[in-house]
Amino acid sequence: MTIRIAIADDQELVRSGFAMILDAQPDMEVVAEAADGAAAVSAVREHRPDIALLDVRMPVMDGIEAAKALRAESGTRIIILTTFDQDDYVYESLRAGASGFLLKDVRRDDLVHAVRVAHAGEALLAPAVTRRLIDDVVRHRTGPRADRAVLDRLTAREREILLLLGRGLSNAEIARALVVSDHTVKTHVSSVLPKLALRDRAQAVIAAYETGLIVPGASG
Amino acid sequence: MTIRIAIADDQELVRSGFAMILDAQPDMEVVAEAADGAAAVSAVREHRPDIALLDVRMPVMDGIEAAKALRAESGTRIIILTTFDQDDYVYESLRAGASGFLLKDVRRDDLVHAVRVAHAGEALLAPAVTRRLIDDVVRHRTGPRADRAVLDRLTAREREILLLLGRGLSNAEIARALVVSDHTVKTHVSSVLPKLALRDRAQAVIAAYETGLIVPGASG
DNA sequence: TCACCGCCGGTCCCGGCGGCCGCGGCTTCG
DNA sequence: CGAAGCCGCGGCCGCCGGGACCGGCGGTGA
Structure with a gap:
């Protein structure tokens, strides 16, 4: 042919x-x-x-x-x-x-x-x-990002929190999303930040991107 | 040879x-x-x-x-x-x-x-x-991200602010970095957020990444 | 059994953040 | 010329965020 x-x-x-x-x-x-x-x-x-x-x-x-x-x-x-x-x-x-x-x-x-x-x-x-x-x-897209390992320091729940932080949700919104008290969210956040040596939730967003937990352009 | x-x-x-x-x-x-x-x-x-x-x-x-x-x-x-x-x-x-x-x-x-x-x-x-x-x-990595255009809504100075926001700097730190009053920084931030329909500086960080203003892994 | 840890919840506190209003000086454009 | 926009600066205020410190529950392992 x-x-x-x-x-x-x-x-x-x-x-x-x-x-x-x-x-x-x-x-x-x-x-x-x-x-x-x-x-x-x-x-x-x-x-x-x-x-x-x-x-x-x-x-x-x-x-x-x-x-x-x-x-x-x-x-x-x-x-x-x-x-x-x-x-x-x-x-x-x-x-x-x-x-x-x-x-x-x-x-x-x-x-x-x-x-x-x-x-x-x-x-x-x-x-x-x-x-x-x-x-x-x-x-x-160098596969598993080097500093992705730091995520191991977090518990599964904390990674979940970090993910939502990375989406820009407020504590109250995270609370609604996970169906828990917003105080609980705060404690989780207060647990995530020092573990990753972060000061802000803004810096937490950075961490979410830099570790590859969130990929730019990934629609949702 | x-x-x-x-x-x-x-x-x-x-x-x-x-x-x-x-x-x-x-x-x-x-x-x-x-x-x-x-x-x-x-x-x-x-x-x-x-x-x-x-x-x-x-x-x-x-x-x-x-x-x-x-x-x-x-x-x-x-x-x-x-x-x-x-x-x-x-x-x-x-x-x-x-x-x-x-x-x-x-x-x-x-x-x-x-x-x-x-x-x-x-x-x-x-x-x-x-x-x-x-x-x-x-x-x-579909090239220049579509929504990069939204950055045009910002002035040069505001993009600079957004960049530093995306690096996780506090208002005071941004002020020091740009050698201006921290109040000036706040006004700029207050100008950036509504323009991009953002609520937080955390969401500003997201915007910085999603528009490609900041690229994960770029050593910075 | 007890200790440890993760998860969940609560209270107090204050500092940074962001909204709102106003000021002046500058350039660009109509 | 005036108008508009950007930049820089200031004050006021309300609130969310994050820290410190406390408690309870369940599972795991020494």
Whole structure:
């Protein structure tokens, strides 16, 4: 079964270059080309290719916007191409649901390989991008946070209290939430603070975030 | 200049297979082999290769432990190999400073390519792993947080106040830090809270984290 | 058995916090 | 020019928060 491909890039040479490489593959076929993002979107909607190669920089609508527009749509998997590996582009692209992010200096078999990988439902990034992604993951979501251990100093109930403190609840609200007296809450709080060497409930909020007890963006 | 390589795997066949592939490259040379992690560590220390291929599952000391041990050390870049793409392995490996994570069913030129990429200081992951890493990044650290826009409602000074609030400083401490009267601080705080629909300074801390004004783990 | 600890509850106390009102000086904009 | 906004400063007040010190209950382990 041949892999059907659409290519969008405002530079004609780049387009035809990529098209030539891919069309040369026995199992690949370039079914559509477009010079801007809007044209790319309609081309994809019309031809329903398996893969869409989108350049980031394009007139009318850039590749990332196009990717967003096509996100839910069809089974088309998207590979973003760019000359620069700007951070913003990378993250935007990935958020837009791209299955690949390549620099245009890509070797021809890497390009072909990327298409196959994307078609298989997996993903492939340019090495420099991979590097940054890894750094990011390691830096920010570095698994169990080191100082998470300090939470062991707290009892289960106290961790619960800390969690609610971290949500910004007042003592009275915590009391209602846990169905206890608000005096009880105060004693628990008074137990948590010294254990973690905190002065405030404000600092308790910090502790909740820094220990990973609460993760920013986790809806609830 | 030839790329010097060490290979560690407890299965002799796998070792020699990889060694054969790499040694066949004109610019690569396998300078050491090891059957367990401890041996791998000492082999690397002795031969100082450019690249070390480490299997995850090994007796005595597994590949990840070995990677950690070698982390700071020398200029040796590490590629982790495994038969399974267990999540834990991936994150542990990346945290251990690995420049690559490949499955053993890797195509021979991908292996060679990975070595070159790692040697160039960049990184390469197996496609399935890349997929998961992307999903993770997109899910958890979805770039500039949406509600970061609310910070525009604050003046520069007020954002500064919010930042210090987020660090857990008391009004007096903020006053000292900004060299103003503590009453001034209070007015600023009283200006920030309603603007962001907050009740407490505790909730202000939450806002500081949730808007990305403060990032957990940022040493500060 | 007794001691210890976690959880729950209560009282007193005061200090910091946050709301509200007002003041002046400054720049920016209409 | 006046108006509006930001910054800095001040006073007053009510209340929540957190500390100190007390009690009771249940479970665990020496």
